[in-house]
Amino acid sequence: MAKKSPKPLPELNWLEPRLRISRAISLVSLAALAVLLVAWNLVFTSRHNTPGLGAFAIICFALIPLMIVALGMLLGSAKTHIWACILINIYFVHGVLASFSPDKAWLGYAEIFLSALLFCSAFMHTLWQFKYNRKLAGEV
Numbered sequence: 001m002a003k004k005s006p007k008p009l010p011e012l013n014w015l016e017p018r019l020r021i022s023r024a025i026s027l028v029s030l031a032a033l034a035v036l037l038v039a040w041n042l043v044f045t046s047r048h049n050t051p052g053l054g055a056f057a058i059i060c061f062a063l064i065p066l067m068i069v070a071l072g073m074l075l076g077s078a079k080t081h082i083w084a085c086i087l088i089n090i091y092f093v094h095g096v097l098a099s100f101s102p103d104k105a106w107l108g109y110a111e112i113f114l115s116a117l118l119f120c121s122a123f124m125h126t127l128w129q130f131k132y133n134r135k136l137a138g139e140v
Helices: 012-042 054-075 078-098 105-136
Strands: none
Touching (some): 078 105
């Protein structure tokens, strides 16, 4: 069987704008998802279900995973973007479950959209970052 030749890496000037755009989309969608979760629990959740500091405890619990990856994403770490891809599935599933609620379905759809956007942009950023690093290392 004939061996396949490796596919050549794209040029650096092709990768650089894609890295910037995918990183910007990742950060914006991460921030928008955090804002959505805070607004959802402060404004759109009925207070009788969460008396006292219950809403703030729920917000803290929902934001902890996002805060864990936020610093690494701000610093531009490709490995943190990989972890964000894995972690964001929790919010996607939560959005799907919330979309079945007739009165809060739009919040679920917004969470699905933002988590899918974050997943795709973080995935593409990781892919392009590794290709960029390989190209910088001199690989053809």
